[in-house]
Amino acid sequence: MTDRVVVALDVGGTGMKCALVRPDGTVHHTERHPTLPARGPEAVTANILDIAAGLADRARADGLDPIAVGIAVPGVIDEENGIAVWSSNVGFRDVPVRALITERVGLPTALGHDVRVGGIAEARLGAGQGERHVLFVAIGTGIAAALVVGGIGYGGAHGAAGEVGHIVVRPGGTPCPCGSRGCLEAETSARAIGAKYAHLTGDPDVTALDVVTRAGNGDDQARRIWDEAMAALSDGLLTAQALYDVSVLVLGGGLAEAGEALLEPVRAGLAERATFHRLPAVRKAALGDNAGCIGAALLALDHLELSA
Numbered sequence: 001m002t003d004r005v006v007v008a009l010d011v012g013g014t015g016m017k018c019a020l021v022r023p024d025g026t027v028h029h030t031e032r033h034p035t036l037p038a039r040g041p042e043a044v045t046a047n048i049l050d051i052a053a054g055l056a057d058r059a060r061a062d063g064l065d066p067i068a069v070g071i072a073v074p075g076v077i078d079e080e081n082g083i084a085v086w087s088s089n090v091g092f093r094d095v096p097v098r099a100l101i102t103e104r105v106g107l108p109t110a111l112g113h114d115v116r117v118g119g120i121a122e123a124r125l126g127a128g129q130g131e132r133h134v135l136f137v138a139i140g141t142g143i144a145a146a147l148v149v150g151g152i153g154y155g156g157a158h159g160a161a162g163e164v165g166h167i168v169v170r171p172g173g174t175p176c177p178c179g180s181r182g183c184l185e186a187e188t189s190a191r192a193i194g195a196k197y198a199h200l201t202g203d204p205d206v207t208a209l210d211v212v213t214r215a216g217n218g219d220d221q222a223r224r225i226w227d228e229a230m231a232a233l234s235d236g237l238l239t240a241q242a243l244y245d246v247s248v249l250v251l252g253g254g255l256a257e258a259g260e261a262l263l264e265p266v267r268a269g270l271a272e273r274a275t276f277h278r279l280p281a282v283r284k285a286a287l288g289d290n291a292g293c294i295g296a297a298l299l300a301l302d303h304l305e306l307s308a
């Protein structure tokens with residue numbers, strides 16, 4: 001019997017992670033491609049269709065049977081109708097991604113939200129495995145979260161659930177791209193931490209991971225920035241815990257590469273602040289860069305099962 005695989009794409013503002021994923025979540029093959037959003041949404045879409053078709057061909061060439069396509073996109077996603085409603089960093093507005101891929105590749109296709117499918121993958125196969133209530137929080141350029149209950153992602157009434165990055169943690173604080181001030185994302189995203197350190201020291205090329213490394217090496221300014229960021233993060237995550245009451249909080253995205261330097265102050269910060277709350281276990285995401293592709297594939301398999 002031919003092994004079945006799902007063609008999976010995780011489309012971001014700068015790059016697309018692409019893979020052939022087996023039904024058990026293991027990855028057969030990966031590819032990376034630039035997204036090039038400056039060329040416009042039509043060009044990005046055409047590129048996505050070429051890559052998806054190419055991956056299906058690659059699967060067949062490897063003696064595998066491609067059975068579906070799963071694609072993850074950031075922004076507001078209408079999962080039910082397969083439409084990328086709005087995605088500023090890819091340039092999508094009302095793009096019927098699912099119908100376009102189905103037509104081109106000839107396979108059933110599922111479209112999901114990038115962080116939500118990452119959360120599904122972490123909850124089922126990664127750091128949340130075995131837990132029923134999981135909150136996955138991706139901390140990178142921005143901050144977004146996915147509530148996953150019983151392995152199913154919660155999308156909300158408008159496909160926009162999980163925007164914990166816009167919980168205001170410092171009223172009147174740093175301006176946020178959303179138009180508000182003092183949002184969690186504006187205070188503690190990887191970009192925000194790097195920008196705050198740059199502002200304080202005049203050194204423009206420092207990443208958030210550099211800041212935490214410097215803090216560990218006795219740089220007082222880096223220590224202050226990092227501690228303030230961890231305090232704001234703890235405030236935001238405690239609010240998330242008050243709303244969702246999960247048993248595991250999985251931290252992913254670029255900032256999670258800080259490891260215990262991130263997890264430890266978050267655990268301590270939550271414990272310090274908690275009143276009535278039951279505290280979740282706080283873990284680093286386990287699937288790394290492939291979480292989006294694996295989750296997109298799992299979502300596609302879920303849709304196949306529903307339609308069977």
Ligand SMILES: [Zn+2]
Pocket residue numbers: 165166176177178179180181183185186
């Ligand atoms: Zn905001």
